[in-house]
């Protein structure tokens with residue numbers, strides 16, 4: 001029996017009201033909870049503002065509290081959540097806008113009200129299970145996606161081994177330990193769809209909490225016994241005669257070992273190799289100098305003069321953390337980031353909200369649904385390029401321009417101490433051109449501190465003492481921090497991949513990585529890339545969604561092998577080429593594809609090699625299962641009599 005708090009109405013004040021009212025429909029079987037006067041009208045600049053007068057909110061909460069008391073007192077759920085027309089009304093209500101019809105099956109799958117999803121492996125028949133048991137899969141990486149692969153392969157009954165260069169699981173959440181590092185997608189969405197955590201301490205939790213989550217997942221699914229840590233996969237080479245991959249691993253003792261697998265899944269992320277800037281003199285600085293992804297915790301910054309190069313997502317998080325400690329801080333900015341107002345970015349999840357997540361059935365599902373919709377497809381129209389737009393390079397459409405003005409207004413309101421900096425912090429490229437960061441005021445507050453200077457003059461060179469800018473000024477420092485991003489376009493850097501006939505993957509790509517659905521490449525059979533080319537997102541949502549879809553597709557591909565006795569599959573060249581042509585065309589239609597934007601999403605050829613240019617719904621549909629017609633399938637040879 002659950003202890004219902006005596007002040008339940010008060011407790012409910014901390015729960016997202018539209019999600020709560022939507023959950024009430026299940027509890028009571030009554031759709032009048034979805035009445036128009038209780039429907040949210042969200043404020044795009046502060047989505048915690050639901051646009052309902054406080055006294056009307058109180059009324060709604062009072063009614064909800066009565067229903068919750070009755071339910072927790074023993075009244076059964078009246079509607080378990082299977083009636084599609086009602087679910088559609090619930091979706092519209094919680095989103096504050098009608099959901100287009102074509103999204104319904106996709107969103108119902110994301111909601112997983114029944115606890116089942118298309119992402120669950122389906123390996124029910126004994127014959128299939130027996131064939132699956134004969135496969136062996138090598139997974140490279142034990143971060144968010146590698147662990148997911150392990151979970152799904154276990155569920156499918158496919159033997160596997162995971163190899164990671166690090167000493168523990170977690171990938172990016174293991175490596176990035178800079179001060180202030182935290183997730184920039186709400187945690188109630190940035191978690192596996194099948195592993196909600198009702199106890200996230202913050203809406204956007206810090207790195208140690210994320211690491212703990214993934215360590216907990218490894219434990220719960222008993223994955224560690226499948227993982228080799230501190231081991232680098234140096235080469236994977238396809239053996240044409242036997243149709244297996246041979247992988248050369250280098251262990252912590254420096255010894256190499258070769259293992260074999262029928263299939264390889266790479267789960268190494270896109271942002272795992274720091275990029276040092278191409279500036280004269282890098283490496284000559286005499287004091288401590290390090291990249292933000294390799295934070296030197298042994299370097300005490302207290303009272304030091306510190307120079308930071310870069311103003312991307314990482315700098316945006318650690319600069320406000322270190323600014324008060326250091327004697328003097330210079331931030332070298334090449335282009336400013338867009339900071340979208342998210343006032344609760346650093347806030348704790350109130351205990352009351354945790355209570356509701358844990359005890360009010362379906363509230364967690366509908367809250368996640370609200371986050372999912374509002375921060376993914378619901379946001380996309382803001383960054384779609386209008387081909388008739390002629391309002392300048394700072395926007396791509398009237399809607400994008402209006403949003404730009406609103407965000408600038410929020411900047412203006414923050415620049416009270418040093419208003420002269422305003423022009424420097426307003427990007428000249430459109431919102432959505434690069435990944436925006438979440439603004440709760442700490443970044444601009446840090447830049448306006450007395451001990452902080454924002455330098456926008458180009459860096460000419462790095463010297464033993466500091467940094468010389470193009471105007472000839474030498475800035476001297478005790479410590480230099482490079483926050484200059486990652487070698488993102490260099491997919492699978494450090495992994496040598498030899499496909500059919502010894503063909504080298506990096507030579508095949510020639511610096512312009514492409515894959516079919518971001519996962520498979522002609523000439524590289526049974527080789528599956530996750531978070532591969534053109535599967536990143538700029539504004540719309542969490543990369544966990546992409547990983548879950550990719551792994552569903554890859555496990556579906558293994559099922560195809562097991563079901564048909566096919567021993568190798570690779571995409572047809574025409575299918576691969578046609579897909580990439582469509583991707584390139586579509587990327588041009590978004591803010592990040594604008595010719596006025598230069599970013600790490602574009603490779604050295606200027607091609608957007610990182611981003612998925614369609615909706616999440618399109619990736620979901622494309623990855624439901626592999627289409628055998630898209631592949632060249634190599635049957636096992638008939639046994640010789």
Ligand code: NAP
Nearest residue numbers: 182183184277278310311312313314334335435483484485
């Ligand atoms: P980033 O966004 O690529 O930022 C690199 C910064 O360094 C940019 O400001 C860039 O300027 C600047 N820069 C690069 N080369 C330079 C040079 N030669 N001279 C001067 N400035 C130079 O890297 P990041 O901040 O590490 O973030 C990378 C990605 O990681 C993010 O987009 C995000 O996807 C992910 N991330 C996520 C989180 C999170 O909240 N969960 C946190 C950190 C990172 P330009 O903009 O002019 O190129």
